[in-house]
Amino acid sequence: MEDDKIKELFTNFQPEMSSSLQFMAKLQKNMERVEILKQHSLAIKKRNKLAVCIAAAIGFLMGVILTLLFPLIGSWVSTFSISLPHLQISSFTIDYSFVGWIIMAVTCIITALNAYEIALVKLTPKESI
């Protein structure tokens, strides 16, 4: 079999296929589905970003409030240690300011995480829950 014959064989190759209209209709339907999925994933990304922003803002706000209240917290801890002398809290030589900062940080993180969860729930459309 010669080269030209192979070429001729493939040039005249006309296999039986489904109609173009049917194929295009199916393709357009698939493309519409892809668009719906794309929009859905875009909305989820947007929602997650917004929830992160809200959580960060609330965490920051909580941090500011607690920092402003820090002197009050310090005095409250010292009052608490004086009122309970039998526990001898001061004898442990605990650095109350360090403990106070740790408590503040943990509170901020927990508040931010909760804010993120709540924001996600509130921002999710009711139909998709």
Place this chain on the structure above:
Amino acid sequence: MTSEQFIKHVEGTQMAFRRFLVALCCGDAALADDIAQDAYIKAYLSCKSLNDIDKFNAWLFKIGYNTFISHKRSEKAFADYEEARNIMSLETTDSQFRYQELYIALNKLPDKERTSVLLYYMEGYSIKEIAELEETSEDAVKQHLSRGRSHLRGLLSNS
């Protein structure tokens, strides 16, 4: 590329693309259509990355070829050749029967040889373009073509 432009391009090229895939799938038109749909969706999702619209066809054939290869890899065990031949004989129409010997011969060629032969003889791609499409060297394509040709000659002259 907007979706309207994409559809316009697809309408103009889908027959040649599907014809190539039917030959690549050795006459399995349903599988070829599935691969074509998959390839078009992949192309649609990444058509923003295509800068040169003139290269749409070559780009699409590359996606089609890769989709075919990944489909073959995912299907661990292909149906036995003889079984496929029997199904073909029972269910084929006259038009498919016309190409039965060609499909059998194509089925015996390795994927790379089959793709090179089809792209070269059916679609008229140059060796350089085929090398880019298959992500291989021009020498390798020349070798695939030479081997594919001699295999086809042997298989088709026997039948």
